[in-house]
Amino acid sequence: xxxxxxxxxxxxxxxxxxxxxxxxxxxxxxxxxxxxxxxxxxxxxxxxxxxxxxxxxxxxxxxxxxxxxxxxxxxxxxxxxxxxxxxxxxxxxxxxxxxxxxxxxxxxxxxxxxxxxxxxxxxxxxxxxxxxxxxxxxxxxxxxxxxxxxxxxxxxxxxxxxxxxxxxxxxxxxxxxxxxxxxxxxxxxxxxxxxxxxxxxxxxxxxxxxxxxxxxxxxxxxxxxxxxxxxxxxxxxxxxxxxxxxxxxxxxxxxxxxxxxxxxxxxxxxxxxxxxxxxxxxxxxxxxxxxxxxxxxxxxxxxxxxxxxxxxxxxxxxxxxxxxxxxxxxxxxxxxxxxxxxxxxxxxxxxxxxxxxxxxxxxxxxxxxxxxxxxxxxxxxxxxxxxxxxxxxxxxxxxxxxxxxxxxxxxxxxxxxxxxxxxxxxxxxxxxxxxxxxxxxxxxxxxxxxxxxxxxxxxxxxxxxxxxxxxxxxxxxxxxxxxxxxxxxxxxx
Amino acid sequence: xxxxxxxxxxxxxxxxxxxxxxxxxxxxxxxxxxxxxxxxxxxxxxxxxxxxxxxxxxxxxxxxxxxxxxxxxxxxxxxxxxxxxxxxxxxxxxxxxxxxxxxxxxxxxxxxxxxxxxxxxxxxxxxxxxxxxxxxxxxxxxxxxxxxxxxxxxxxxxxxxxxxxxxxxxxxxxxxxxxxxxxxxxxxxxxxxxxxxxxxxxxxxxxxxxxxxxxxxxxxxxxxxxxxxxxxxxxxxxxxxxxxxxxxxxxxxxxxxxxxxxxxxxxxxxxxxxxxxxxxxxxxxxxxxxxxxxxxxxxxxxxxxxxxxxxxxxxxxxx
Numbered sequence: 001x002x003x004x005x006x007x008x009x010x011x012x013x014x015x016x017x018x019x020x021x022x023x024x025x026x027x028x029x030x031x032x033x034x035x036x037x038x039x040x041x042x043x044x045x046x047x048x049x050x051x052x053x054x055x056x057x058x059x060x061x062x063x064x065x066x067x068x069x070x071x072x073x074x075x076x077x078x079x080x081x082x083x084x085x086x087x088x089x090x091x092x093x094x095x096x097x098x099x100x101x102x103x104x105x106x107x108x109x110x111x112x113x114x115x116x117x118x119x120x121x122x123x124x125x126x127x128x129x130x131x132x133x134x135x136x137x138x139x140x141x142x143x144x145x146x147x148x149x150x151x152x153x154x155x156x157x158x159x160x161x162x163x164x165x166x167x168x169x170x171x172x173x174x175x176x177x178x179x180x181x182x183x184x185x186x187x188x189x190x191x192x193x194x195x196x197x198x199x200x201x202x203x204x205x206x207x208x209x210x211x212x213x214x215x216x217x218x219x220x221x222x223x224x225x226x227x228x229x230x231x232x233x234x235x236x237x238x239x240x241x242x243x244x245x246x247x248x249x250x251x252x253x254x255x256x257x258x259x260x261x262x263x264x265x266x267x268x269x270x271x272x273x274x275x276x277x278x279x280x281x282x283x284x285x286x287x288x289x290x291x292x293x294x295x296x297x298x299x300x301x302x303x304x305x306x307x308x309x310x311x312x313x314x315x316x317x318x319x320x321x322x323x324x325x326x327x328x329x330x331x332x333x334x335x336x337x338x339x340x341x342x343x344x345x346x347x348x349x350x351x352x353x354x355x356x357x358x359x360x361x362x363x364x365x366x367x368x369x370x371x372x373x374x375x376x377x378x379x380x381x382x383x384x385x386x387x388x389x390x391x392x393x394x395x396x397x398x399x400x401x402x403x404x405x406x407x408x409x410x411x412x413x414x415x416x417x418x419x420x421x422x423x424x425x426x427x428x429x430x431x432x433x434x435x436x437x438x439x440x441x442x443x444x445x446x447x448x449x450x451x452x453x454x455x456x457x458x459x460x461x462x463x464x465x466x467x468x469x470x471x472x473x474x475x476x477x478x479x480x481x482x483x484x485x486x487x488x489x490x491x492x493x
Numbered sequence: 494x495x496x497x498x499x500x501x502x503x504x505x506x507x508x509x510x511x512x513x514x515x516x517x518x519x520x521x522x523x524x525x526x527x528x529x530x531x532x533x534x535x536x537x538x539x540x541x542x543x544x545x546x547x548x549x550x551x552x553x554x555x556x557x558x559x560x561x562x563x564x565x566x567x568x569x570x571x572x573x574x575x576x577x578x579x580x581x582x583x584x585x586x587x588x589x590x591x592x593x594x595x596x597x598x599x600x601x602x603x604x605x606x607x608x609x610x611x612x613x614x615x616x617x618x619x620x621x622x623x624x625x626x627x628x629x630x631x632x633x634x635x636x637x638x639x640x641x642x643x644x645x646x647x648x649x650x651x652x653x654x655x656x657x658x659x660x661x662x663x664x665x666x667x668x669x670x671x672x673x674x675x676x677x678x679x680x681x682x683x684x685x686x687x688x689x690x691x692x693x694x695x696x697x698x699x700x701x702x703x704x705x706x707x708x709x710x711x712x713x714x715x716x717x718x719x720x721x722x723x724x725x726x727x728x729x730x731x732x733x734x735x736x737x738x739x740x741x742x743x744x745x746x747x748x749x750x751x752x753x754x755x756x757x758x759x760x761x762x763x764x765x766x767x768x769x770x771x772x773x774x775x776x777x778x779x780x781x782x783x784x785x786x787x788x789x790x791x792x793x794x795x796x797x798x799x800x801x802x803x804x805x806x807x808x809x810x811x812x
Contacts, residue, residue, distance in 0.1 A: 235753065
């Protein structure tokens with residue numbers, strides 16, 4: 001069994017409910033270009049390749065193609081964990097932009113996820129920011145709340161707000177004003193090695209149903225085979241950590257605040273609730289009690305789990321659909337018997353839905369990126385070339401490029417991207433894509449607060465590290481983290 | 494009458510001194526013109542940042558506000574630092590890091606310098622090899638060592654398991670008790686060549702005739718080292734130790750790249766902690782207060798460094 005079928009009645013039932021709750025709440029919806037209430041792998045397949053779009057023609061209505069100007073632009077680019085396919089699409093995008101707008105002098109700069117926020121913050125302090133920036137979903141609110149960003153909504157670049165995921169629009173809205181446009185949105189999935197499952201005495205075609213099962217399976221794999229079961233990631237200041245721990249936290253019914261609810265208020269801190277502590281206990285059980293996860297989890301990122309998985313030394317992990325392509329890229333670079341071993345792992349790679357909590361709750365981080373325009377006073381030279389900025393934003397958020405730039409690892413921010421021929425192409429060429437697309441309705445955005453980057457990148461990983469190193473008990477670590485969040489929200493030093 | 498004449502006399506003396514200073518400045522106007530660009534640059538890139546850091550240390554900078562909207566909190570940042578548990582943990586780590594790195598780098602470097610001071614075949618090659626850790630990029634070295642130490646598939650762990658000396662790979666950088674010593678080893682590996690070069694230079698200044706005379710007088714190798722060689726190296730040793738101490742106090746690359754200060758702050762030293770406070774958490778005010786404290790400590794070390802250098806110059810001048 002090479003492809004996992006995750007459609008079916010259960011999924012469809014859950015999809016319509018969860019979708020309505022987690023993503024459609026918020027703004028009053030007009031008519032989205034796709035029917036979100038029918039969202040399923042089958043529906044996504046049925047709409048793929050049904051519509052053509054003229055990107056240059058659409059963007060010409062926003063900024064004439066012969067417009068002469070200059071644009072500085074920073075973006076979260078590809079990094080070591082991305083597949084080569086995505087690198088090529090990034091190259092193609094900038095080449096196409098230069099060809100489409102030959103008179104715009106584009107000065108782009110790519111930064112990795114972990115460096116972008118630090119560098120951007122520093123540049124802002126020196127009024128040396130770029131004119132436009134593409135940030136991780138976590139960053140938009142912080143900069144909007146501080147007044148660095150210009151109001152910017154999809155209508156400003158020729159699209160409609162309804163063309164984008166409602167949940168994603170929440171992440172670019174602060175105080176009722178929209179400050180950016182989503183470029184891509186993604187949810188991860190659960191990946192396992194069927195061969196390892198088989199050798200450990202587990203059903204090779206059945207992923208763990210609950211997080212308690214993950215703990216059990218991880219121990220069983222470690223005890224029987226002497227390798228790591230689950231690819232826990234707990235490094236501080238790395239986006240990979242909250243993307244893997246928050247689904248666990250939410251599934252157990254916990255949260256930092258009430259962000260998992262349909263209409264979060266972010267008033268009550270729930271990081272030390274019994275449910276949150278149960279989620280932390282599950283990580284503790286795997287790392288300390290069972291020693292069934294990589295010892296290096298505290299310094300690892302997901303990019304470190306990939307070679308472990310490919311070497312057949314890791315049974316399960318949470319990641320993007322692009323990991324399949326990453327494995328293929330890595331396998332090509334392997335030599336001798338390693339190449340064959342890697343191929344065996346790839347053949348046994350399976351994708352499934354992320355496990356639920358004890359009460360059947362399934363959750364995943366609603367991730368992605370947004371694109372923004374800066375206010376002139378924070379930009380080097382004190383000027384923003386708005387038509388040039390809108391030209392690149394129109395192009396990146398177009399159905400064509402929002403799909404292509406998310407080709408291997410994400411989904412188009414513009415829902416019309418699902419209708420393009422490239423969507424059809426990638427559904428046929430990228431394995432397991434439908435699984436991660438199926439996780440979208442379970443997506444929960446990070447709290448839309450300026451404090452979110454610190455909470456997700458520092459406080460939550462600190463809590464994990466404090467518990468996993470034995471520096472604190474699980475209870476103490478959760479209480480300590482809750483106190484830090486409380487102090488942070490209270491404007492503490 | 495006497496009082497009036499005394500005041501007048503004092504005024505005249507003051508005026509004379511002023512005109513004397515002005516005259517001297519005028520005579521040296523070309524010299525001042527030569528150093529003016531350097532002074533201007535120093536004022537811009539050193540004096541202003543120091544002033545701004547001190548000013549910022551009295552403000553709170555919550556993540557929801559721009560820096561220009563900072564809130565004055567007086568000495569609250571300093572109080573918050575001194576009463577926080579993390580401060581003492583980070584200070585303890587910094588002291589251990591600085592003292593251990595400086596001491597062992599110096600001892601190892603000195604030993605290497607002594608070993609390489611004698612003439613033997615392959616000395617040049619060996620000296621070049623030993624300098625390699627110091628000349629390669631600290632960033633590259635940190636990544637390499639991260640993989641060497643890797644708790645699951647690091648080469649040290651693999652060798653130990655292969656030889657049957659360990660059941661599973663030792664946990665070097667994912668444990669609160671071993672992470673700091675593990676990083677200190679990397680730092681010593683990178684820094685001892687610097688001490689070696691400095692001490693090699695110092696050894697070359699020890700007068701050969703004094704050593705020969707001591708030998709003729711019956712002094713053994715240890716006595717010659719202790720009574721002749723070492724006193725000649727006192728000043729260069731002081732300077733080397735001070736430079737190492739300042740560099741170690743200011744270390745950033747190795748701990749930041751290898752562990753990011755973790756796990757559980759166990760490898761956070763002052764600089765990495767300040768960086769995280771400022772750039773990760775945007776606590777510019779608290780980070781500035783930390784920086785001011787660090788500045789005072791480093792200035793104190795700098796004072797001793799300058800004194801040691803001045804001592805050298807006086808001694809050289811008097812010789």
